[in-house]
Amino acid sequence: MRVPVATFLTALLVASAQNPPRQTTPPRQNGAAPNQPAQNAPRGGFKFEATTQLVVVNLSAKDKDGNPIKGLKPADFTVTEDGKAQTIKVFEYQELEDTAIPAPASAPAPKPEPKKETPKPAPAPGPAALAKALEANVVKPVVATQIAPARPGEIKYKDRRLLVMFFDLTGMPIQDQMRSQGAALKFMQSQMTPSDLMAIMTFSNDLRVVEDFTDDRDLLAKDIKNLSIGEGTDIAGAVADDSSEDTGSAYTADDTEFNIFNTDRQLAALETAVRMLGSLSEKKALVYFASGMAKTGLDNEAQLRATINAAVRSNVAFYPIDARGLVAQAPLGDATKGSPGGQGMYSGSSSRSAQSNFQGQQETLYTLAADTGGKALLDNNDLGLGIVQAQKDIASYYILGYYSTNEALDGHFRRIKIQLNSAMASKLGKPLDYRTGYFASKEFKQFNSSDRERQLAEALLLGDPITDLSIAMEVDYFRLARTRYFVPVSVKIPGSDIELARHGTSETTRLDFIGQVKDAKGVIAGNVRDYIEVKLKDEAASQLSKRTLQYDTGFTLAPGAYTLKFLARDNETGKMGTFETKFTIPDLTTEPRFLPISSVVLSNQREKLDAAIATAERDRRLLTSDPLVQDGVKLVPSVTRVFKKDQDMYIYLEAYEPTAETTQPLVATVSFYRGKTKAFETAPLQVTEGLNAKSKALPVRFSVPMAKLQPGRYTCQVSVLDPTAKKFAFWRAPMVLVP
Secondary structure, three states, X not given: OEXXXXXXXXXXXXXXXXXXXXXXOOOOOOOOOOOOOOOOOOOOOOOEEEOOEEEEEEEEOEEOOOOEOOOOOHHHEEEEEOOEEEOEEEEEEEOOOOOOOOOOOOOOOOOOOOXXXXXOOOOOOOHHHXXXXXXXXXXXXXXXXXXXXXXXXXXXXXXXEEEEEEEEHHHOOHHHHHHHXXXXXXXHHHOOOOOEXXXXXXXXXXXXXXXXXXXOHHHHHHHHXXXXXXXXXXXXXXXXXXXXXXXXXXXXXXXXXXXXXXXXXXXXXXXXXXXXXXXXXXXXXXXXXXXXXXOOOOOOHHHHHHHHHHHHHOOEEEEEEEOOOOOOOXXXXXXXXXXXXXXXXXXXXXXXXXXXXXXXXXXXXXXXXXXXXXXXXXXXXXXXXXXXXXXXXOOXXXXXXXXXXXXXXXXXXXXXXXXXXXXXXXXXXXXOEOOOEEXXXXXXXXXXXXXXXXXXXXXXXXXXXXXXXXXXXXXXXXXXXXXXXXXXXXXXXXXXXXXXXXXXXXXXXXXXXXXXXXXXXXXXXXXXXXXXXXXXXXXXXXXXXXXXEEEEEEEEEOOEEEEEEEEEEEOOOOOEEEEEXXXXXXXXXXXXOOOOEOXXXXXXXXXXXXXXXXXXXOOHHHHHHOOOEEOOEXXXXXXXXXXXXXXXXXXXXXXXXXXXXXXXXXXXXXXXXXXXXXXXXXXXXXXXXXXXXXXXXXXXXXEEEHHHOOOEEEEEEEEEEEOOOOEEEEEEEEEEEEO
């Protein structure tokens, strides 16, 4: 936990400032040069700044019978951070009860009262009385509920157990929401203890704190019953593979295209929630109700790590509950959804895809729990067990706090070690239970050019990713030779995250980019360092919040598994964003039964290179290798795969004929499915020329008017057939069409 920077101005120094003593080189303040006064310091005064970091650790000490050890004192503990001894400044014992409060007895039926005479109406009040009554019944302004913070080091909830119920309505269909609601009500009515304080949060389009910590069971039950069942279910469980169902339902777009396929916003909501809880020194458990957390292919692993690290810093443990309970999957799906179509029903790929999707959704929940000290409740129909588990795990414990002797705000990991003195260690039945480290806070100031460059390079190596900027990324691959592939990388940033500075008649900013590709052994296989300068006139600048900025670069790599970490920084505000993903470049020559094809690029924009804002592909060799560039015009990938009805969809891919000397004709089609129903299919495209003699690539290009489709969610399928060799290939991906 970081204590805010304190600034002290003292009037007593004003007099001495009038006759300042001689000194050699004054210290730098806020990056100012020597002999230059600190910014915002009053004339004739001095400005002192002190930065301290209060680190709070919750520690559980149990004897050989599993009971909490009471009566320990600060002198009984030795605390070190990165091997350096720390002085305990905050010490408190939280004694929690484990006995549930009995359910309130039902109130007796009211006795009938004798009939009373109807009172005569009172005379109308006069103007003075009416004004007084109105003044006494002023309606209070409606203010959104928030988690009330605590002062640094304050133990706000003495001897209380803090539990948060978080309902992710975007990830749960109606039946799962009802089960979660029932489990929460059961716990509140019969399993709460006198030590329990509950808070309620929901997430649909945004994060909402329904109720701050309280032990009022009637109020909590009322809040749970008032949850809007069915809210946010339009994107629950969406998949686009052989196991997808035919829904035929209409679709309403979210506020921004970054929220349509990107499940990172669920993790970002959890990160925001734990940051709210960060000011509370007590141990906290967040019970997360969700129907898994689906992976879409556009997920940012850096966001998952940032959420976990924020929870560790805030002393919050995740207790995810899979609201689906125990699921027995039929090969073709159960009665709750439509059956899949195509040959996947007969080949078994439909069943394999469904099982893989299910396991992937639970894997994220398990990771959240395991890395924060919680436990995940999976494959169990009694959802209340997950809440009870969170309750039992927070037994009586100690709160230790110290001011770190390492004042650097560098974002690096600090390792904590706590030991009981030898006289007390003999009482322990199990090792001390506490978090073994944390990531330090990060502070970003106005640096000079060398400081900014160093900051960007260090941020790339941080174990705690920075996710202040939203980033979406697409990684593709195209074969150049047997062992070389060109890998274009497209990065998209919402304009609403960008700040502009006024310079003359235009508004400008600069975005810095740094990226690194590592192979499976951790060896650096490629890197990029670039920037773009954005300069917009008045009208265009005002529309930036509704638009996006896109940046492209590329690497030349061999087949294999890689990890790409990419970081962007807005130089106007210092905000940064990190995107990290794993990708695989297949060796397209190892499977002779199928037609080898490259990645498929969906686009809604073609741009002349001389009109582009900026690009990292300044190297002419990269430009000549990039298959998305033709005749000085670049095909810009649609990273989020969101299109409008008045646009055309441009589709590009390459099919490879490694042994061919001349073009072997191909036939290709593009189909759009809603579930298993084919909504539209293009006429077959005959490709009879264009074979690249060096890479043996045959380009395939489509242009599809989106006006032929109705707004909604679709699966785009590209099918390619080689009639001569009797080989085929197809590619599928989700996309969204908005009005």
